Amino acid sequence: MGLLIVQKYGGSSVADAERIKNVARRVAESARLGHRVVVVVSAMGKTTDGLLALAAAITSTPDPREMDMILSTGEQVTIGLLAMALQSLGHPACSFTGSQIGMVTDAGHTRARIKRITAERIHAALDAGRVAVIAGFQGTTEGGDITTLGRGGSDLTGVALAAALKADVCEIFTDVDGVYTADPNVVPDARKLPRVSYDEMLEMAALGARVLQARSVEFAKKYNVPVHVRSTFKPDPGTLVTREDHSMEDVVVTGITHDRGQAKVSILRVPDRPGIASRVFGALGAQNIVVDMIVQNISRDGLTDISFTLPRADRTRAETVLTGLAREIGAEGVAADDRVAKVSVVGVGMRSHAGVAARMFETLSAEGINIQMISTSEIAVSCVIEDKYTELAVRALHDVFALGAERGV
Ligand code: ASP
Numbered sequence: 212m213g214l215l216i217v218q219k220y221g222g223s224s225v226a227d228a229e230r231i232k233n234v235a236r237r238v239a240e241s242a243r244l245g246h247r248v249v250v251v252v253s254a255m256g257k258t259t260d261g262l263l264a265l266a267a268a269i270t271s272t273p274d275p276r277e278m279d280m281i282l283s284t285g286e287q288v289t290i291g292l293l294a295m296a297l298q299s300l301g302h303p304a305c306s307f308t309g310s311q312i313g314m315v316t317d318a319g320h321t322r323a324r325i326k327r328i329t330a331e332r333i334h335a336a337l338d339a340g341r342v343a344v345i346a347g348f349q350g351t352t353e354g355g356d357i358t359t360l361g362r363g364g365s366d367l368t369g370v371a372l373a374a375a376l377k378a379d380v381c382e383i384f385t386d387v388d389g390v391y392t393a394d395p396n397v398v399p400d401a402r403k404l405p406r407v408s409y410d411e412m413l414e415m416a417a418l419g420a421r422v423l424q425a426r427s428v429e430f431a432k433k434y435n436v437p438v439h440v441r442s443t444f445k446p447d448p449g450t451l452v453t454r455e456d457h458s459m460e461d462v463v464v465t466g467i468t469h470d471r472g473q474a475k476v477s478i479l480r481v482p483d484r485p486g487i488a489s490r491v492f493g494a495l496g497a498q499n500i501v502v503d504m505i506v507q508n509i510s511r512d513g514l515t516d517i518s519f520t521l522p523r524a525d526r527t528r529a530e531t532v533l534t535g536l537a538r539e540i541g542a543e544g545v546a547a548d549d550r551v552a553k554v555s556v557v558g559v560g561m562r563s564h565a566g567v568a569a570r571m572f573e574t575l576s577a578e579g580i581n582i583q584m585i586s587t588s589e590i591a592v593s594c595v596i597e598d599k600y601t602e603l604a605v606r607a608l609h610d611v612f613a614l615g616a617e618r619g620v
């Protein structure tokens with residue numbers, strides 16, 4: 212008896228007709244091996260960005276319901292084309308939209324959350340010997356309005372379907388061939404990891420390793436869905452994202468990640484009294500600006516500095532909000548800096564091994580790199596440094612934690 216496999220192909224894997232035919236061949240191969248295959252696809256190439264730009268040319272305050280009406284069209288094109296490509300190979304296939312498979316979400320347009328998946332039509336298609344080709348990223352409200360699941364949401368569709376169908380594995384096909392000990396473009400001897408735990412993958416996703424959408428990893432962890440990240444263009448196995456086991460804890464550091472998409476904002480000489488932080492971050496939250504690291508200095512003369520990092524794209528908005536607020540709360544001013552990067556060391560082994568942070572700081576200091584901010588979690592230590600030292604820092608840390616060398620897994 213074959214397996215039940217959910218395969219998800221991202222935008223770059225289906226960017227043009229040739230690539231869609233290539234995907235069809237890979238899907239047909241799995242089906243010929245006797246597996247039942249459900250395929251989830253993204254919109255072709257940069258289609259979603261194009262649709263967003265179109266909407267932006269009409270209005271700067273788009274109605275989220277209408278936004279979803281537009282965004283959901285991208286994936287609908289891909290499913291029709293892929294089903295046709297499979298049929299051309301002589302393999303029965305049928306495409307379905309989110310609403311056709313009963314992907315029911317809340318009404319949080321453009322970032323909807325999945326409530327349930329009925330999947331009846333998928334079962335029927337599989338029972339009839341067809342490949343079911345599903346539009347990723349989209350769902351429907353109870354009332355029948357189209358919703359989308361947030362950027363990168365096709366990963367979530369894949370994982371959620373694998374959970375709902377109790378599939379043996381969710382394969383995420385993409386243009387990288389797995390999860391590496393560091394970005395191979397930065398560290399030439401970075402190694403592909405055969406396995407990582409859900410928690411490590413979550414940290415890496417949040418810390419800038421753009422392999423899987425973070426929400427999809429949370430979902431995979433919750434429902435214990437094995438996720439295999441692999442290349443669309445090569446046959447080799449990739450990285451299995453899976454439940455943590457004892458052997459993983461023996462390895463202290465699994466990988467080094469970096470994120471250059473951040474900016475640092477400081478509010479200078481803020482009166483140090485109750486309610487200030489709440490006003491500052493309340494004001495940012497009201498603008499939907501999500502901050503990451505926050506540091507507040509000890510005050511000496513009743514005044515303190517508050518610094519935080521945020522996505523670089525939100526920097527100007529944050530500055531505008533805070534410049535007004537700074538005046539109201541009697542702060543001296545606001546300073547922002549785009550030339551920062553966050554470098555992190557990640558590994559579940561940190562739970563049981565001390566000294567990782569100290570070694571990281573020592574390594575950065577030996578390279579003459581100043582640490583501007585630090586944050587830690589149970590399985591990660593992150594430092595904000597000056598942008599131009601990113602490569603140097605990542606390479607030095609990769610070396611110090613011996614990630615390039617062969618090691619037991
Ligand atoms: N097409 C959507 C996006 O670009 C969903 C996805 O690709 O996962 O965000």
Ligand code: MG
Pocket residue numbers: 221222253363364365
């Ligand atoms: Mg994607």
